[in-house]
Amino acid sequence: MDVTYPEVGATxxxxxxxxxxxxxxRVRLTAGFAEAVEALAQWRPQRGAGLSVRTEAERAALGVEFASGIGVGPVRLWVPCRIVWIVDRPTEYGFGFGTLPGHVETGEEAFLLSADAAGDVWFEARAFSRPALWWxxxxxxxARLVQARVTDRYAAAMRSL
Structure with a gap:
């Protein structure tokens, strides 16, 4: 199954x-880089934002497919994605994931951690999207309001480490 947009990797x-x-x-974290990497690799931003995550992978990796679910109890909207890029360097870690058919939007979102020369650890979320369905x-x-709120919650989840 292919992603639903042509600009793969643009995040x-x-x-x-x-x-x-x-x-x-973009927010500065109080956690160390290694701790932040572990949290990011194990879906902490999504879960900390109140989303459920369905995947067979314990950790984020290139090609991993997952679905995020927003809602209450059994009433959830599940949106499928695939990790389309990953970076894993001593001072930079992160990944970008793209929408798959069945997602309500089309586009890409990325989570990136970086450690600067002063030792500060930064978390950045960036995304581009547009509606995929008429409704x-x-x-x-x-939808834009929900996306902004969820992005704020991603950042808060990482800051709470």
């Missing part, structure tokens, strides 16, 4: 592509 390098809604957040297009302002 990793260069500007986010035109024609999409863009979201970015999401109708509710685009609400």
């Amino acid at each position: 990793r390098e260069g500007p986010l592509p035109p024609g999409y809604h863009h979201v970015t957040r 999401v297009k109708l509710g685009a302002p609400m």
Whole structure:
């Protein structure tokens, strides 16, 4: 199954592509780099934001497919994604995931950790997306609000380490 957009990897390098809604957040963490890497690799931003995660993988890795679910109890909207890039260096770790058929939007989201020369650890989330379904297009302002709120919660989950 292929991702639903052509700009694969655009959250990793260069500007986010035109024609999409863009979201970015960057926060300094109090956790050390190794602790933050473990949390990110084990889906902490998603779970800390109140999302459920379905995957057979214990850790994020290139090609891993997963679904995030938002909702209450058994009433959840599940959105399928695949990790399309990963970086794992001594001072940089992260991955980008793209939407798969069945997702309510089309686009890519990335989580990236970096440690600077002063030893500060930074978490950045960035995304580009647009509605994939007619009813999401109708509710685009609400969808953008939900996306911004969830992105804030990703950052808060990582800051709480």
